[in-house]
Amino acid sequence: MSKEPVAVVGIGQTKHVAARRDVSIAGLVREAAGRALADAELTWADIDAVVIGKAPDFFEGVMMPELYLADALGAVGKPMLRVHTAGSVGGSTALVAANLVAARVHGTVLTLAFEKQSESNAMWGLSLPIPFQQPLLAGAGGFFAPHVRAYMRRSGAPDTVGSLVAYKDRRNALKNPYAHLHEHDITLEKVQASPMLWDPIRYSETCPSSDGACAMVLTDRAGAARSPRPPAWMLGGAMRSEPTLFAGKDAVSPQAGKDCAADVYRQAGIGDPRRDIDAVEMYVPFSWYEPMWLENLGFAAEGEGWKLTESGVTELDGDLPVNMSGGVLSTNPIGASGMIRFAEAALQVRGQAGEHQVERARKVLGHAYGGGSQFFSMWLVGARPPES
């Protein structure tokens, strides 16, 4: 049975900032959705269904906010689904929406992910109460730092690699008008001199807390034919999950991530990702995750990812640009961060990424992960429709 090809014909983001005090949650999501509709030159009436995602409800203190947001997203009288797969949710949300089109249940679907972290306190939102967890982890950085250490020990990477990633991503962000952090005076020395938070992760190697939303309009072949601008075509998409904690887990390079990438590559006919994929929007909330995921996603052999980073391959003008938008390191409305990766990948193959556009970006990977490196969602988009 053949699936309906899925095209991205509209993309919208808010300017991500620490606190959007000028809008409600509804105002924030409507801004992104309105921009995606405008990009597609469609109206609310053209949308058949809405799929919305965000990270834990505790981040804003609203239980199942899709109920309250139905009006703001033009969903009244339509189907509305709410996805939640931890930090990978933005990617998963896009994939659930894509499946509605691929299954021919709906022709045109609006998908959106958001976080308005300023409404509450994400640190507390993530702090599980005793006795479920010992109160020692001190946020996500505390959880991931030991895994970064394990990677450094295993690969022999010099301890300068993390700061190179942060310096690159923050410079890329300067070219992206929607990015949260615009550090015009950024230097490598400043990154390296920033305070140590969770050794080896320094302050400038961590992501900010952002308010923001990202939306996409996904449609079928007929919808793509009416698109005023070049569509991005989904060539492959997959989700994989594994437990957070168990004896056999490789926290440095989780099997679920490898399996997820392999599934996407199989669907998209990618034989050698390093050769066949032109650029990557990767979920890197702490700088060291760039070399780690380069290996997990098959762009480098085990222990070799840091060499790609160090040699400049992942720079905006490198051979395999990573996080052209500035990435999660520059913008992190958590629930939206995965969808921003997916949307930025689509912007690249549509040739609409502006100053951070990569030349000849024909096939670009969008990647997201969540939980304790246990949930993965990815899609590969291309400038041409799938062949089969």
Next chain:
Amino acid sequence: MTRDIAVVAFGQTDTLRTTEEMSEVEMLMPVLHDVLERTGLKTADIGFTCSGSSDYLAGRAFSFTLALDGVGAWPPISESHVEMDGAWALYEAWTKLLTGDADTALVYSYGKSSPGPVRDVLTRQLDPYYLAPLWPDSVALAALQAQALIDAGDTDEPALAGIAARSRATDNPHAQLRGPVPHGDYLVRPLRTGDCPPIGDGAAAVVLAAGERARALCERPAWIRGIDHRIEPHALGVRDLTDSPSTRLAAEKAGAFERPVDTAELHAPFTSQEVVLRKALKLGDDVRVNPSGGALAANPIMAAGLIRIGEAATRIHRGESDRALAHATSGPCLQQNLVAVLEGDPR
């Protein structure tokens, strides 16, 4: 859409007032094992897994990530989660099977209402700026709807008492409340305790399969002939609380009106909501409504909708129904509604 997809197995826990001694994983595991054993499938055989739950009930973020351990998720699985009732997880799994990417799906959901005061917890579903700060609870909002129905002449208190009595006259062994239950005192006028659901903890699981796979796994699969869901505005002031246009539209899209159904499992936590749903779904007196007792007999939040689909499917499996309707709801006063139409092969 040319693929036939069916519910081939259903399992549920007893619904209990509290399960303090049990984690969500412990609550789920017997149910997950139950549906896998019925089909002879192992976790590794399942093409797609999807769950539904809400962090707010557990009182902690990412509660579903721990529940996933109950699936025995190794090697890594293709998996997703909706922060909604499990009926919507089933909908997501159904679309995944329609794409042809998977032939089988495991769907589960769970909810423990006992860790916190659930009436207060549910107020957090409301508009966070104008409504939630007033803490109007779920019973008070349902009472507004009940009073609107009485004012419109659609029902009266004795009729509501009749719905309560009929619902609890069930032999469902998993039900929390059954047999003669006093209509009780007013909780929020015009609703009495008997008009309201019990507060309970529970879990449920369903296995879906496509085409011939379904026939191989189940003697009489419950084919999903249609499934659709629709949402209404959030603000109660802009809705006619005596009607449910979203239910009617979902039913129409699911094909519910094409031929009569013999059974309906309705997710109506309050007696008055059954009145609204019967009208929207045009259910005649000849339709057997909620033989399981429905949400008035057991209402584990986030699982109660999936249980309606499972109960309807089970009656088809057993040959007690040929065409059944299952309904799930979410949000205050039936804001969002899902309708599935299930059929057994002709006999």
